Amino acid sequence: xxxxxxxxxxxxxxxxxxxxxxxxxxxxxxxxxxxxxxxxxxxxxxxxxxxxxxxxxxxxxxxxxxxxxxxxxxxxxxxxxxxxxxxxxxxxxxxxxxxxxxxxxxxxxxxxxxxxxxxxxxxxxxxxxxxxxxxxxxxxxxxxxxxxxxxxxxxxxxxxxxxxxxxxxxxxxxxxxxxxxxxxxxxxxxxxxxxxxxxxxxxxxxxxxxxxxxxxxxxxxxxxxxxxxxxxxxxxxxxxxxxxxxxxxxxxxxxxxxxxxxxxxxxxxxxxxxxxxxxxxxxxxxxxxxxxxxxxxxxxxxxxxxxxxxxxxxxxxxxxxxxxxxxxxxxxxxxxxxxxxxxxxxxxxxxxxxxxxxxxxxxxxxxxxxxxxxxxxxxxxxxxxxxxxxxxxxxxxxxxxxxxxxxxxxxxxxxxxxxxxxxxxxxxxxxxxx
Numbered sequence: 001x002x003x004x005x006x007x008x009x010x011x012x013x014x015x016x017x018x019x020x021x022x023x024x025x026x027x028x029x030x031x032x033x034x035x036x037x038x039x040x041x042x043x044x045x046x047x048x049x050x051x052x053x054x055x056x057x058x059x060x061x062x063x064x065x066x067x068x069x070x071x072x073x074x075x076x077x078x079x080x081x082x083x084x085x086x087x088x089x090x091x092x093x094x095x096x097x098x099x100x101x102x103x104x105x106x107x108x109x110x111x112x113x114x115x116x117x118x119x120x121x122x123x124x125x126x127x128x129x130x131x132x133x134x135x136x137x138x139x140x141x142x143x144x145x146x147x148x149x150x151x152x153x154x155x156x157x158x159x160x161x162x163x164x165x166x167x168x169x170x171x172x173x174x175x176x177x178x179x180x181x182x183x184x185x186x187x188x189x190x191x192x193x194x195x196x197x198x199x200x201x202x203x204x205x206x207x208x209x210x211x212x213x214x215x216x217x218x219x220x221x222x223x224x225x226x227x228x229x230x231x232x233x234x235x236x237x238x239x240x241x242x243x244x245x246x247x248x249x250x251x252x253x254x255x256x257x258x259x260x261x262x263x264x265x266x267x268x269x270x271x272x273x274x275x276x277x278x279x280x281x282x283x284x285x286x287x288x289x290x291x292x293x294x295x296x297x298x299x300x301x302x303x304x305x306x307x308x309x310x311x312x313x314x315x316x317x318x319x320x321x322x323x324x325x326x327x328x329x330x331x332x333x334x335x336x337x338x339x340x341x342x343x344x345x346x347x348x349x350x351x352x353x354x355x356x357x358x359x360x361x362x363x364x365x366x367x368x369x370x371x372x373x374x375x376x377x378x379x380x381x382x383x384x385x386x387x388x389x390x391x392x393x394x395x396x397x398x399x400x401x402x403x404x405x406x407x408x409x410x411x412x413x414x415x416x417x418x419x420x421x422x423x424x425x426x427x428x429x430x431x432x433x434x
Contacts, residue, residue, distance in 0.1 A: 009211050010219040020216070024144040027213045028153065031141045032160040034098070034204040038134040039164025040171075041101060041197035052108070052187040056117055066124045071384040073104075073128025075377045081129070081136050082373010089212035090140045091205055093369065094133055098202035101130020105195035109188045127191075130198045132376060134161065139372050142360045143213040148304050151357040155300025158353070162293035164197065218365035245362025248420045249355040250375045252312050254382040255413055256351030259319050259406040260344055261386035262393075263326055264288060267341060269391075270399040274331040284334065284341050291345030296353065299346075303354045308361070311354040312417055316410050318347035323407020327400040340403070347410070 013019050053066045077097055085093030107123025110116075141153035175189030267288075268281045303311045322343035329336025363371050393402045 010216060013211065013216045014219055014223055020144055020220075023211065023213055023216060024141075027144065027209070028141045028156055030204060030208045031137055031157045033208075034094070034201040035134070035137055035157050035160035036164045037197040037201040037204070038098065038130070038137060039161040040167055041098075041105070041130050041194040041201065042134050042161075042165060052112060052185070053120065055185070055187060056112065056115060056120060066121075068384070069121055069125045070128040070131065071380055071387075073125035074131040075128075075380040075384075077129035077132035078136060078376035078380055079373050081133055082370045082376065085136070085214060085373070086367075086369035090143065090214045090369070091209040091212045094137055094140065094209075095202045095206040097129050097133030097136070098198045098205065101127055101133060102195045102197075102199035102202065104129060105191045105198060108191045109184065109195070112185045112188045112191075127194070130194070130201075132380065133201075135376055135379070136372065138356060139360070139369070140209075140213065142356075143217040143365070143368075145360075147361065150360050151303035151308075151353050152297075152300040154353050154356045155296035155298075155303075158293050158296040158300075158349070162290065162296075165289055165293065214365065214369060221365045242362040244420060244423055245358050246371060246375070248416060249308075249358030249362065250378060251355075251416050252315070252351050252358070252413060253355035253375065253379050255410060256315055256319065256348050256355070257379050258382040258386040259323070259410050260292075260348040261383040262390040263323065263344055263403050263406045264341070265387045265390045266394045266399055266402055267326070267337065269394070270331075271337070276334070280334060284337055287338055288341035288345045291342040292349055293345075295346055295349055299350055300353055303350070303357055308354045308358050309417055309421055311350050312413065315347050315350035315354065316413050316417075318343050318350065319410035320407040322347055323403045323405070323410070326403035327407075 013023065077100065081093045081097040083093075084096055104123045104125070104127030108120060108127060111120035111123055138154045138157040141157050142150045145153040171190070171193060175193045176186040177189070179189035179192060180186050264285075267284060271281050271284065299311070322340050325336060325343065326340035329340055359372060359375055360368070390402055393405065
């Protein structure tokens with residue numbers, strides 16, 4: 001499974017821009033196919049993880065442990081998948097991550113059947129690899145993309161995730177019935193779907209991502225460096241100030257992730273406390289998830305056309321508006337919360353796509369994949385922190401205070417973006433959209 005592309009294969013792509021374009025388009029098609037499965041694997045299992053732990057333990061005291069283990073596993077896997085991709089290519093890195101997530105889902109099923117709590121926790125930890133890989137797949141389409149195509153390439157992967165992410169939770173009841181018919185616990189049903197979905201995603205990359213677009217991109221960069229300087233310079237960067245670009249891109253994604261997760265996590269609790277049923281909760285969360293992913297094709301194009309900075313500012317404005325709306329939304333109707341959670345998803349979308357494009361702009365193949373993995377670790381931890389702190393804030397104050405605080409917190413990105421723009425203007429040169 002671990003193999004570098006043969007030299008003659010790489011050379012054929014170095015000599016043919018047309019073959020590079022065809023491989024870029026083919027890679028996007030493979031990413032779309034894999035992400036449809038990956039989204040289903042992510043959404044279906046996470047939906048019932050806490051409920052399964054509660055059922056097996058007979059208490060709510062440890063119901064939060066699955067989320068913690070899942071998040072920790074996701075963070076560690078993000079780092080490992082990034083490093084594997086850096087060394088061996090996207091094909092091996094992404095396939096390993098998805099297949100590991102599938103193995104974790106199978107472990108959850110075995111643990112539930114045998115009522116083995118420690119195996120359940122270990123398997124949920126491994127299952128987190130699927131989430132990390134699902135997120136990192138958005139980078140695969142950018143390896144051979146031109147600077148003005150990068151955000152659009154990211155958005156295509158995110159739109160594909162939507163189909164699986166929306167379908168997964170809606171299949172929970174059906175998969176529960178399937179599990180019951182097999183004589184195993186009902187709550188393992190979604191993990192059956194998750195196992196199949198993640199394994200299929202891994203096999204798609206393993207079978208079809210040839211030649212590896214990241215390995216081709218590395219060969220192109222090496223050839224370019226050799227031509228320009230007479231010897232390969234693996235540490236050179238395509239950005240005048242790569243560290244700045246990485247820091248700003250990471251800051252945008254981390255803060256938008258924190259704000260989005262914090263408000264989203266407590267919204268179902270807030271709704272139930274005010275008499276809304278689970279069907280209403282499901283509707284609001286579905287709208288939120290749709291707004292996180294479905295606008296991507298349009299927002300990706302806007303990020304490429306209008307620039308990274310402009311759309312990051314737009315993300316801040318939308319998140320602030322979402323927080324205000326969530327804080328003042330009437331509790332007896334759903335309209336206000338629908339608008340607030342839709343805006344929350346859209347603000348996150350703009351932050352993730354513009355931040356991801358900045359990371360790609362600021363790196364070159366010699367360090368790109370491992371840098372992306374390291375940044376995704378921080379994003380995972382930001383989401384975990386947002387979810388954990390949201391409960392504390394809401395308990396000590398209210399959902400309205402939490403939402404307003406989240407919206408205001410997003411304003412911290414403004415000085416970062418202004419500093420980045422000023423630094424860019426001082427350099428006087430700009431090779432790609434910012």
